[in-house]
Amino acid sequence: MKPIWILDDEPGMRWVLERALDKAGWAVRCFADGAALLAALGELNGADDPRTPAVLMSDVRMPGVDGFGVLAQVRAELPELPVILMTAYTDLETTVAAFSRGAFDYLTKPFDIQAAVALVDRAARSAQAPSGAAAPPSQDGQPAAAPAAANAAREEEGAMLPSRSPAMQEVFRAIGRLAQSSATVLITGESGTGKELVARALHQHSRRAAGPFVAVNAAAIPRDLLEAELFGHERGAFTGAVQMRRGRFEEADGGTLFLDEIGDMPAELQTRLLRVLAENSFYRVGGSRAVQVDVRIVAATHQPLEDRVQAGLFRADLFHRLNVIRLRLPPLRARREDIERLAHHFLARSAAQLGVPVRSLGPDALLALERFDYPGNIRQLENICQWLTVMTASPQVQAQDLPPEILAAGGAAPAPAAALSASAGSPPADWRAALAGEVLRRLQERDPDLMESLRKDFERVLLSQALSQAGGQRGRAALMLGIGRNTLTRKCQELGLDDPQAKAPGA
Numbered sequence: 286m287k288p289i290w291i292l293d294d295e296p297g298m299r300w301v302l303e304r305a306l307d308k309a310g311w312a313v314r315c316f317a318d319g320a321a322l323l324a325a326l327g328e329l330n331g332a333d334d335p336r337t338p339a340v341l342m343s344d345v346r347m348p349g350v351d352g353f354g355v356l357a358q359v360r361a362e363l364p365e366l367p368v369i370l371m372t373a374y375t376d377l378e379t380t381v382a383a384f385s386r387g388a389f390d391y392l393t394k395p396f397d398i399q400a401a402v403a404l405v406d407r408a409a410r411s412a413q414a415p416s417g418a419a420a421p422p423s424q425d426g427q428p429a430a431a432p433a434a435a436n437a438a439r440e441e442e443g444a445m446l447p448s449r450s451p452a453m454q455e456v457f458r459a460i461g462r463l464a465q466s467s468a469t470v471l472i473t474g475e476s477g478t479g480k481e482l483v484a485r486a487l488h489q490h491s492r493r494a495a496g497p498f499v500a501v502n503a504a505a506i507p508r509d510l511l512e513a514e515l516f517g518h519e520r521g522a523f524t525g526a527v528q529m530r531r532g533r534f535e536e537a538d539g540g541t542l543f544l545d546e547i548g549d550m551p552a553e554l555q556t557r558l559l560r561v562l563a564e565n566s567f568y569r570v571g572g573s574r575a576v577q578v579d580v581r582i583v584a585a586t587h588q589p590l591e592d593r594v595q596a597g598l599f600r601a602d603l604f605h606r607l608n609v610i611r612l613r614l615p616p617l618r619a620r621r622e623d624i625e626r627l628a629h630h631f632l633a634r635s636a637a638q639l640g641v642p643v644r645s646l647g648p649d650a651l652l653a654l655e656r657f658d659y660p661g662n663i664r665q666l667e668n669i670c671q672w673l674t675v676m677t678a679s680p681q682v683q684a685q686d687l688p689p690e691i692l693a694a695g696g697a698a699p700a701p702a703a704a705l706s707a708s709a710g711s712p713p714a715d716w717r718a719a720l721a722g723e724v725l726r727r728l729q730e731r732d733p734d735l736m737e738s739l740r741k742d743f744e745r746v747l748l749s750q751a752l753s754q755a756g757g758q759r760g761r762a763a764l765m766l767g768i769g770r771n772t773l774t775r776k777c778q779e780l781g782l783d784d785p786q787a788k789a790p791g792a
Contacts (some may be wrong), residue, residue: 287339288312288392289405290356292322293371294347299396302342305398306405314338319350323358332363339409341387342401345372345379353386360387364697367408371396376447377457381490384461391461392455446627446663450620456483458614463610464490469562471547471607472585474614480585481545483612487583488541496540499533504546512554513570522571534567538578545605548588548599552785559603582607617666622734624655625741625781627663631670644677646781648745649684655738657691744781748773752782 290310293299299315306313316322322343329337341359345352356368367389372379383391390400448454460483463470470487472480489496489689506514517532521712533542544550550558561567562582566575593599617624628646636643643693646654659665668690677686684691727735736761747766755762763773776782 286312287335287337288314289409290314290325290338292316292319292343292347292352294318294344294486298344298371300389301398302401305402307432309406311339311401311405319343319347319352319355320530322355323350326358326362326517329363332365335750337363338366339412340369340405342369342371342392342405345370345383346374353382355387356383356386366557367414367604369404369414375461376612377486377490380454381458381461381464384458385464385490391458393449442740444632446482446623450615450622450623452613452615453620453623454682456614459610459612460486463487464681465492465706467491467493467581469581469607469609470583471590471609471611472583472614473590473611474585474587475616476587477659477663478614478616479663480587480614481543483614484541484545484583484585488543488581489658491541493540493579493581497537498541498543499537500543500545501533502545504549508551510764511528511551512557515554516567516569517572517576518570519572522569526571529569532569534561534578534580535576536768537580539580541581541583544582544584546586546588547584548586548590548593552598552600555600555603561608562603567705596613619733622737623653624666626635628654628664628670629781631667632674635671635674639674641674642680644674645681647681648684648742648749648781650682650687651781652742653684653691657694741780744776745782748776748780748782 289306291299291306291313292315293302293303294317296317299317303313303315313490314325331337341355343352345353352370352372356370359366359368364387368387369390369392370383370388371392371394371395372426380391381722389411390404436771446642448457470484474484484500486496488494495522503511513526513530513532515532515534517535518526520526520529542656544558557567561578565579566577568575589606590599590604594601617627625646628651632646633643654666654669661668669691670690673682673686679686704715724735724739727739732738748762751762751766752759755765759777760770761775765772766773
């Protein structure tokens with residue numbers, strides 16, 4: 286049996302994976318750096334060498350030769366070898382790069398070890414079957430990249446927001462796998478979940494990135510104007526048509542047309558859209574000559590299209606044409622682990638736009654934001670952060686500074702952290718009992734991220750009290766806690782306690 290190769294600069298990760306794979310019956314060979322692995326790769330005599338790995342698992346970010354450098358070399362020498370990349374960085378760019386450069390799959394740390402073993406088994410089986418799943422690199426050995434103009438447009442339009450949510454990681458994976466495809470995509474999700482951001486990411490990471498991205502909201506245009514908006518019109522086609530006008534399909538030729546709120550499209554236009562999808566051609570309003578276009582369609586809706594099909598409000602054949610690949614975006618309340626990171630992102634962006642200092646979030650304010658249900662999803666959180674940037678006078682946002690809708694919803698109710706942050710002179714009679722009660726309450730509410738949210742609460746209280754006792758001096762606070770100053774600084778940044786303007790003198 287060929288071995289599994291593991292490349293990671295973290296000894297603990299190598300040890301865990303080696304133990305799990307060994308238990309599953311695999312021989313394992315570990316490497317601590319990319320140079321050592323590439324040296325071992327150079328000693329092999331091709332794919333038939335029994336020393337050649339069945340699967341390679343590699344970290345992405347490492348000193349020296351990183352995971353992408355190793356992947357490029359492996360693709361050049363052993364193109365059939367499945368490579369699984371691993372990383373703690375959960376941004377879209379890294380995920381897309383992994384797939385576009387030919388990775389078999391992508392694991393986000395921390396991951397379930399049994400799921401990782403199952404993925405290795407699947408990768409090994411895929412190598413024995415006829416290949417072709419991996420996207421080939423371009424002729425120079427690098428993935429197809431968007432031209433500079435497209436990259437500049439990407440920066441202007443805004444990148445996909447980071448996420449640790451498993452559901453959003455699946456969306457990132459899908460975007461990565463679709464990078465080389467022109468398949469029609471249907472994006473579903475509640476209003477404000479970021480459907481247009483996903484559509485733009487699909488375009489920006491595709492081979493059409495140099496072409497136009499054209500967005501049309503079917504619900505925002507009067508139905509008697511929507512046909513001309515989409516397909517254009519000839520001169521004299523109707524009163525006021527004094528000259529020929531190209532429609533959005535023509536404008537999107539060679540690129541992507543994003544049809545938002547497709548569920549609101551009138552029935553007669555559904556028929557025309559179906560024909561365009563089938564034939565890649567259409568007639569302008571009042572025209573007699575077919576216009577040929579090369580357009581990728583990405584559609585989106587917050588409505589359940591299956592229900593509208595059953596009600597006779599949406600064509601079943603059009604639904605199936607659009608539903609080639611579906612991406613389902615979760616509501617923000619289902620990905621609370623992302624709220625802190627998103628809030629910091631939006632606060633920084635709002636501050637930059639207004640030219641004011643960035644507001645930080647106090648522990649109680651952050652807890653309240655994480656408990657709120659956000660009926661308006663990400664868009665509502667962004668609006669709240671803009672409100673806080675304008676309306677909050679102090680550098681750090683407290684719970685009482687939050688807008689009325691959060692306060693009214695009870696999001697700023699006293700948290701267990703507040704109960705545990707009593708002064709040293711008046712501690713609770715039994716803080717463990719108080720903690721047990723809070724754990725029980727959250728278990729009954731089925732908190733989806735109980736361990737992580739309680740850990741953050743605990744660390745915020747611990748660090749806040751130590752900094753208070755140390756007069757804001759981080760070196761002294763770290764000494765009192767028995768940790769390094771760098772560790773304390775990093776945790777303050779992670780927990781929203783990093784407020785340079787609030788530091789005591791000499792901190």
